[in-house]
Amino acid sequence: MSARSPRWSLHDVLVMATLAALGGMGGSIVSLIGKAVQATLGTFGGLQWLAGIHVLWLVLAVGLVRKPGAATLTGLLKGAVELLSGNPHGLLVLLYSGVAGLAVDVVWLLLARRHHVVTYALAGGTAAAANLLVLRLVADLPAHGPVLWVLVGLALLAFASGAVLAGALGWWLIGALGRAGVTGASATTG
Amino acid sequence: MTDIAATSGVHRLHPLVKLVWLIGLTVTVFRSPGATVPWLTAGGVMVLLWCASVPPWRLPGLRMWLTLAVMIVAVHVAFIREGRVVLGPVTAAGLEGGLRVTGRLLAVVLASHLFVKTTDPSSLAQALMKAGLPVRWGFALVTALRLVPVLRVEAHHVYRAQLVRGMPYDARGPRRWWLLLRRWLLPLLVSALRTAHALSLAMEGRGFGLHPRRTFRREVRRTFGDVVAAALLVMFIAAAEWLARHGG
Amino acid sequence: MIRCEQFGWRYAGASAPAVRDVTLEIGRGEFVVVVGPSGSGKTTLALAMCGLLIGRQGGQPCGTIRIDRRDVAATPLPELAQLIGLVQQNPQAQFATLNVTDELAFGLENRCRPPDEIHQSSAVAADQMAIAALLGRSLATLSGGEQQRVAVASLLACRPAALVLDEPTASLDPQTAGELFRSLANLARETGLTVVIIEHKLAQLLPLRPRLIGLDEGRVVLDQPAGDSAAPLLLRLTGPSPREVSTPAFADAPGELLVDVAHATVGADGRPILDDVSLQVRAGEVIAVLGPNGSGKTTLLHGLMGLVAPQAGSIHVAGLSVSARAVSRRARAVGLVFQNADHQLVAETVWDEVLFACRTQGRPDGDAEREAAALLDAAGLAARRGDHPHRLSWGQKRRLNLISVLLHKPRVLLLDEPFAGQDWENARFLLRAIGDIVNGSPTRPRGACLIVTHDPRVVRHGCTRVVFMTQGRVELDAPVPDAFALLRSRGHAAYVETGAAG
Numbered sequence: 001m002s003a004r005s006p007r008w009s010l011h012d013v014l015v016m017a018t019l020a021a022l023g024g025m026g027g028s029i030v031s032l033i034g035k036a037v038q039a040t041l042g043t044f045g046g047l048q049w050l051a052g053i054h055v056l057w058l059v060l061a062v063g064l065v066r067k068p069g070a071a072t073l074t075g076l077l078k079g080a081v082e083l084l085s086g087n088p089h090g091l092l093v094l095l096y097s098g099v100a101g102l103a104v105d106v107v108w109l110l111l112a113r114r115h116h117v118v119t120y121a122l123a124g125g126t127a128a129a130a131n132l133l134v135l136r137l138v139a140d141l142p143a144h145g146p147v148l149w150v151l152v153g154l155a156l157l158a159f160a161s162g163a164v165l166a167g168a169l170g171w172w173l174i175g176a177l178g179r180a181g182v183t184g185a186s187a188t189t190g
Numbered sequence: 191m192t193d194i195a196a197t198s199g200v201h202r203l204h205p206l207v208k209l210v211w212l213i214g215l216t217v218t219v220f221r222s223p224g225a226t227v228p229w230l231t232a233g234g235v236m237v238l239l240w241c242a243s244v245p246p247w248r249l250p251g252l253r254m255w256l257t258l259a260v261m262i263v264a265v266h267v268a269f270i271r272e273g274r275v276v277l278g279p280v281t282a283a284g285l286e287g288g289l290r291v292t293g294r295l296l297a298v299v300l301a302s303h304l305f306v307k308t309t310d311p312s313s314l315a316q317a318l319m320k321a322g323l324p325v326r327w328g329f330a331l332v333t334a335l336r337l338v339p340v341l342r343v344e345a346h347h348v349y350r351a352q353l354v355r356g357m358p359y360d361a362r363g364p365r366r367w368w369l370l371l372r373r374w375l376l377p378l379l380v381s382a383l384r385t386a387h388a389l390s391l392a393m394e395g396r397g398f399g400l401h402p403r404r405t406f407r408r409e410v411r412r413t414f415g416d417v418v419a420a421a422l423l424v425m426f427i428a429a430a431e432w433l434a435r436h437g438g
Numbered sequence: 439m440i441r442c443e444q445f446g447w448r449y450a451g452a453s454a455p456a457v458r459d460v461t462l463e464i465g466r467g468e469f470v471v472v473v474g475p476s477g478s479g480k481t482t483l484a485l486a487m488c489g490l491l492i493g494r495q496g497g498q499p500c501g502t503i504r505i506d507r508r509d510v511a512a513t514p515l516p517e518l519a520q521l522i523g524l525v526q527q528n529p530q531a532q533f534a535t536l537n538v539t540d541e542l543a544f545g546l547e548n549r550c551r552p553p554d555e556i557h558q559s560s561a562v563a564a565d566q567m568a569i570a571a572l573l574g575r576s577l578a579t580l581s582g583g584e585q586q587r588v589a590v591a592s593l594l595a596c597r598p599a600a601l602v603l604d605e606p607t608a609s610l611d612p613q614t615a616g617e618l619f620r621s622l623a624n625l626a627r628e629t630g631l632t633v634v635i636i637e638h639k640l641a642q643l644l645p646l647r648p649r650l651i652g653l654d655e656g657r658v659v660l661d662q663p664a665g666d667s668a669a670p671l672l673l674r675l676t677g678p679s680p681r682e683v684s685t686p687a688f689a690d691a692p693g694e695l696l697v698d699v700a701h702a703t704v705g706a707d708g709r710p711i712l713d714d715v716s717l718q719v720r721a722g723e724v725i726a727v728l729g730p731n732g733s734g735k736t737t738l739l740h741g742l743m744g745l746v747a748p749q750a751g752s753i754h755v756a757g758l759s760v761s762a763r764a765v766s767r768r769a770r771a772v773g774l775v776f777q778n779a780d781h782q783l784v785a786e787t788v789w790d791e792v793l794f795a796c797r798t799q800g801r802p803d804g805d806a807e808r809e810a811a812a813l814l815d816a817a818g819l820a821a822r823r824g825d826h827p828h829r830l831s832w833g834q835k836r837r838l839n840l841i842s843v844l845l846h847k848p849r850v851l852l853l854d855e856p857f858a859g860q861d862w863e864n865a866r867f868l869l870r871a872i873g874d875i876v877n878g879s880p881t882r883p884r885g886a887c888l889i890v891t892h893d894p895r896v897v898r899h900g901c902t903r904v905v906f907m908t909q910g911r912v913e914l915d916a917p918v919p920d921a922f923a924l925l926r927s928r929g930h931a932a933y934v935e936t937g938a939a940g
């Protein structure tokens with residue numbers, strides 16, 4: 001879109017749209033996996049365990065499209081899909097999702113776009129934790145005393161979730177998709 | 191999503207006017223330092239919802255919001271200790287902080303709900319493209335929206351197809367979680383990416399990208415109502431600003 | 439119009455080219471049908487003709503393809519789109535908008551035509567495909583056949599000079615398929631549109647007198663004008679000659695009761711999908727489930743597997759009520775092949791895919807592996823063991839789906855259109871494998887099988903009984919020889935015409 005961003009092919013754009021749709025339908029995926037996780041780990045930490053799943057799609061966008069800005073744009077698209085399909089957070093979801101995408105992009109660029117599991121884990125973790133920062137700003141929570149500690153604790157939890165569910169899982173999925181021959185332009189239509 | 195059958199003045203407004211309203215409203219309530227503007231705005235949106243015959247109590251996640259609102263007020267009240275004491279440990283500043291944040295959230299969430307319920311996504315995408323959004327991003331939005339139900343059915347199919355091959359998804363515990371992530375997500379993604387690929391061929395195969403712009407079969411008309419709505423937005427922002435300056 | 443010179447293509451990572459030495463010329467207004475066994479390169483050729491291969495997929499081309507004297511490799515796709523359009527197999531994957539009217543307008547909007555012209559051209563295209571009644575509907579609510587028509591119409595609205603269709607009727611019932619073929623043949627005759635169809639349903643196409651082009655192992659082995667006598671390749675593809683034994687060897691009279699559906703009703707959104715269905719299947723029976731699109735065939739199979747629960751009535755399979763046990767536990771006794779080939783592929787190589795169910799059920803690997811190798815070999819997939827399943831052609835995937843369910847010998851087989859897109863050689867191999875399960879062995883009791891199919895050859899040569907469904911009800915339930923006559927007399931002749939060699 002801006003002058004310095006790369007040219008997006010239609011294929012790139014549609015891959016991002018598809019990931020946004022998968023993320024935006026979140027409901028079913030997150031609830032299915034979410035139920036399994038909750039059954040396993042109990043409800044401690046609320047939904048922060050799942051923060052990673054929300055970010056997974058953004059990590060995949062960066063890993064599959066490999067152009068700076070892919071995660072941010074996917075995040076915005078995902079937010080728009082969620083907004084328009086009636087997400088209870090309304091316009092705020094655009095903010096959450098856009099910031100998460102930006103975080104993924106920034107970490108990925110800072111780490112020299114290296115295709116490595118550590119890159120994705122850090123990107124996923126940061127993006128998941130960024131949600132809490134946004135939450136703090138939006139809810140105008142006082143940043144001192146126990147509230148701060150709870151927020152930091154939740155952020156660490158979200159970071160761990162992002163690193164594993166978005167980062168490591170994303171890394172594995174990107175590899176497996178490459179082996180299936182559906183990444184890039186070399187997919188079959190058979 | 192949209193309740194096309196119902197038409198009201200709000201339904202008929204130009205999608206971009208509604209979008210600008212939504213954004214303007216959000217920025218205004220978040221800029222306002224007090225609790226009055228957010229709560230007044232929320233009240234106003236509630237009235238509009240009623241005019242557009244969208245029942246506000248059908249708001250998605252109402253229970254979640256009520257719980258969250260109580261929690262936010264509680265946190266503010268418990269941890270902000272400045273200002274006049276109202277009752278026991280509760281201070282005026284704490285109470286005001288809690289009310290301000292809940293008012294803001296309420297206003298934004300209700301306004302988003304109104305927007306979503308009265309705007310046709312295709313018209314919105316078209317209006318955005320006409321206003322200069324590059325066509326491929328406009329279609330990215332349309333595609334993403336269209337694929338949500340398609341992929342949901344797909345996800346369901348993949349899940350069942352594997353279940354019948356003896357995949358113990360109906361088991362309990364960590365094993366199920368691990369299996370879901372590994373075995374279910376991958377075919378779902380494969381199938382989604384193949385759809386993206388086939389779609390890119392199908393779109394270019396019908397001349398998408400031949401010209402940087404495109405024409406549109408139907409017109410999204412601008413009406414007098416749009417002008418009024420735009421004027422109202424300017425007045426709303428000015429009023430909020432005035433209230434902020436003169437206590438409120 | 440379309441001219442291929444010595445064209446060849448090898449996919450990245452493949453050992454042999456998928457298409458080689460193809461030299462062809464197709465003129466304006468011709469009605470061409472491309473036939474060939476599964477995996478012979480038909481889809482590859484279609485993609486190449488429409489400019490979707492060279493430079494867009496990993497692989498190595500040779501030779502050239504020109505459309506109206508323009509080299510497809512050197513022409514950007516949106517420009518090529520003004521000359522040639524491709525209808526892919528899955529209509530859902532080629533819609534770009536949310537409703538029918540927008541979809542028809544899409545191509546013209548891309549070309550910046552004025553709204554008046556868009557309205558007029560869409561109306562003409564809608565007329566040609568007989569979908570005027572669908573204008574304005576949401577695409578998500580259309581049935582498979584309607585979606586396919588909209589996909590064709592949306593290309594026609596752009597007025598290309600040529601249209602290529604890759605198995606456009608694979609999931610359509612014979613009635614709808616026949617109508618689509620006739621509309622296309624008329625268009626070719628009346629408007630000079632060049633039509634190239636890839637199809638296995640020759641029975642319905644031959645009466646329209648197309649030019650036939652046959653592919654085998656990537657080469658053109660047959661190119662004959664309309665109405666010529668059947669060549670050997672055609673015989674191999676279209677099925678057995680009338681002299682061939684027509685009833686399969688199912689040993690004895692039906693045995694123990696394996697499937698018992700009593701007054702089952704399944705509904706969704708307040709509308710019944712299965713409406714008071716009763717059905718009994720005994721060991722040794724192979725049931726052909728026929729019926730128009732949307733008549734509830736898939737839902738019936740899913741009900742038998744326990745994926746959907748009946749709201750009224752009961753379903754028992756192998757003596758157990760379907761709701762009595764977790765689905766994944768029942769997979770040992772009941773095998774289901776889904777309608778969509780891609781959904782069932784779970785593993786990363788063809789080999790792991792075949793052994794998947796055996797491994798989740800802990801069957802000893804030695805036997806299973808030996809048998810898997812034999813089945814893969816017979817299905818013509820032996821050389822592809824290490825490939826990713828998604829790199830197979832459509833028909834090859836379908837065979838893989840079936841083999842991977844056959845291996846652990848479930849007692850009841852539920853197969854949802856496993857024969858779509860199969861040539862007769864392969865269909866016969868699959869029928870034999872199914873017969874093996876149904877007939878049992880000294881160590882294994884006899885089983886039963888329900889096959890959803892639109893292919894009359896399969897019904898005639900592989901099934902013992904026909905269940906014909908319409909609108910969620912069983913309209914007819916009769917043994918094969920009688921069923922054919924009954925269906926003809928009730929106006930469902932399209933379901934039983936076996937065509938040339940039938």
Ligand SMILES: Nc1ncnc2c1ncn2[C@@H]1O[C@H](COP(=O)(O)OP(=O)(O)OP(=O)(O)O)[C@@H](O)[C@H]1O
Pocket residue numbers: 181186187188190449450451452456474475476477478479480481482483829830831832833834859
């Ligand atoms: N992306 C790919 N990578 C490697 N091999 C491929 C790929 N796509 C197809 N092939 C192989 O190329 C050959 C020709 O495939 P193609 O899809 O053209 O066959 P087809 O004639 O359309 O078969 P069917 O009737 O089964 O659809 C097959 O052996 C197939 O496995």
Ligand SMILES: Nc1ncnc2c1ncn2[C@@H]1O[C@H](COP(=O)(O)OP(=O)(O)OP(=O)(O)O)[C@@H](O)[C@H]1O
Pocket residue numbers: 582609611706707711729730731732733734735736737738777
């Ligand atoms: N989950 C569902 N919700 C609502 N309607 C459904 C659902 N599943 C199926 N249907 C509808 O039920 C009817 C029967 O569907 P089913 O898939 O069983 O048909 P079918 O006979 O297999 O058709 P086809 O030949 O096209 O595969 C269709 O009209 C379909 O739209």
Ligand SMILES: [Mg+2]
Pocket residue numbers: 190480481482831832833
């Ligand atoms: Mg094919």
Ligand SMILES: [Mg+2]
Pocket residue numbers: 735736737777854
């Ligand atoms: Mg079906």
